[in-house]
Amino acid sequence: MYEGLLKHYKEYLPVTEKTPLISLAEGNTPLIPLNNLSKELGITLYGKYEGLNPTGSFKDRGMVMAVAKAVEEGAKAIVCASTGNTSAAAAAYATRAGIKAYVVIPDGKIAMGKLAQAIVYGADIISIPGNFDEALKAVREIAKTEAVALVNSVNPYRLEGQKTAAFEICQQLEKAPDVLAIPVGNAGNISAYWKGFKEWHDKQGTSLPRMHGFEAEGAAAIVKGAVIEEPETIATAIRIGNPASWKLAEAARDESKGFIDAVTDEEILNAYRKVAAQDGVFIEPGSAASLAGVIQHVKNGKIRPGETVVAVFTGNGLKDPDTAIQATEVAIHKMSDLEEMRQHLRKG
Numbered sequence: 001m002y003e004g005l006l007k008h009y010k011e012y013l014p015v016t017e018k019t020p021l022i023s024l025a026e027g028n029t030p031l032i033p034l035n036n037l038s039k040e041l042g043i044t045l046y047g048k049y050e051g052l053n054p055t056g057s058f059k060d061r062g063m064v065m066a067v068a069k070a071v072e073e074g075a076k077a078i079v080c081a082s083t084g085n086t087s088a089a090a091a092a093y094a095t096r097a098g099i100k101a102y103v104v105i106p107d108g109k110i111a112m113g114k115l116a117q118a119i120v121y122g123a124d125i126i127s128i129p130g131n132f133d134e135a136l137k138a139v140r141e142i143a144k145t146e147a148v149a150l151v152n153s154v155n156p157y158r159l160e161g162q163k164t165a166a167f168e169i170c171q172q173l174e175k176a177p178d179v180l181a182i183p184v185g186n187a188g189n190i191s192a193y194w195k196g197f198k199e200w201h202d203k204q205g206t207s208l209p210r211m212h213g214f215e216a217e218g219a220a221a222i223v224k225g226a227v228i229e230e231p232e233t234i235a236t237a238i239r240i241g242n243p244a245s246w247k248l249a250e251a252a253r254d255e256s257k258g259f260i261d262a263v264t265d266e267e268i269l270n271a272y273r274k275v276a277a278q279d280g281v282f283i284e285p286g287s288a289a290s291l292a293g294v295i296q297h298v299k300n301g302k303i304r305p306g307e308t309v310v311a312v313f314t315g316n317g318l319k320d321p322d323t324a325i326q327a328t329e330v331a332i333h334k335m336s337d338l339e340e341m342r343q344h345l346r347k348g
């Protein structure tokens with residue numbers, strides 16, 4: 001039976017005999033062939049569906065490692081700032097490990113599904129008037145003096161856990177893709193994937209993909225080369241104006257001869273609707289930045305015909321039902337009469 005990442009990739013992770021092997025059976029997520037989009041775009045496109053992790057996002061990979069190491073080092077509580085998914089994962093793995101989670105979120109800018117998770121998993125929730133970047137600054141200060149372990153992706157154990165997704169992709173494809181397309185917010189995930197591909201290359205001899213990272217236009221600090229004081233995007237997960245792993249992300253881009261570009265909210269919503277309507281995969285808006293970027297790069301030639309591309313779908317669409325309903329025109333037919341329903345179906 002698959003028993004989660006700490007056991008499955010033990011030899012690649014900082015797991016010692018004192019590390020508690022906690023798990024919610026995270027990882028081992030499907031690599032879904034996107035057949036209709038592949039045909040339309042003229043590439044071989046897959047979605048790495050990280051929305052099927054236990055708390056519905058890729059954060060579980062890094063959090064299981066960070067929480068396990070925090071417990072090993074004697075922590076009785078963890079703290080994080082979050083746009084939502086980190087707080088959900090922190091709350092779940094803290095509960096799993098029998099310790100407390102304090103989560104700091106930007107007031108009013110968190111998808112309801114994520115807030116619901118932090119609540120039911122039992123986190124102590126602190127909401128601040130500012131944005132994620134201000135929340136991260138606050139928790140980094142708190143962690144300096146209080147007896148809490150900081151589990152944001154500035155914690156290297158997070159990147160260790162998250163790099164396992166690159167291993168899985170190479171195993172699932174039986175090679176590395178030509179291109180790995182990924183949303184960029186705090187920039188930990190693109191950095192972790194690159195670390196994973198390099199390790200797999202060193203140990204298994206696979207090739208190395210180009211890393212194509214995508215920021216939201218209204219939060220594109222790396223693209224613009226400047227901190228965005230008031231980041232704005234419908235993709236609240238990546239509404240981050242001062243990425244903590246900025247330099248690591250630039251290294252991943254440059255070493256892999258890849259790119260970090262920006263996608264507009266319109267491109268994000270278009271990709272968000274397309275992948276659900278055409279290939280049946282429901283992802284959250286922040287995740288759709290990867291697919292929006294693939295569409296953009298196929299158009300401008302940065303992705304070439306026939307290339308094998310993996311788009312990382314970092315979170316489940318169920319996290320943000322409000323956006324799904326607001327962003328998709330759909331008629332809901334209110335009917336009570338059976339005959340009326342029959343006539344409706346016969347119209348096709």
Ligand SMILES: Cc1ncc(COP(=O)(O)O)c(/C=C/C(=O)C(=O)O)c1O
Nearest residue numbers: 082083085086185186187188189314315
């Ligand atoms: C769905 C989804 N997709 C992409 C990202 C960007 O990953 P990074 O570039 O590693 O930050 C996030 C990040 C969320 C948080 O940072 C948080 O939850 O605090 C996300 O939730």
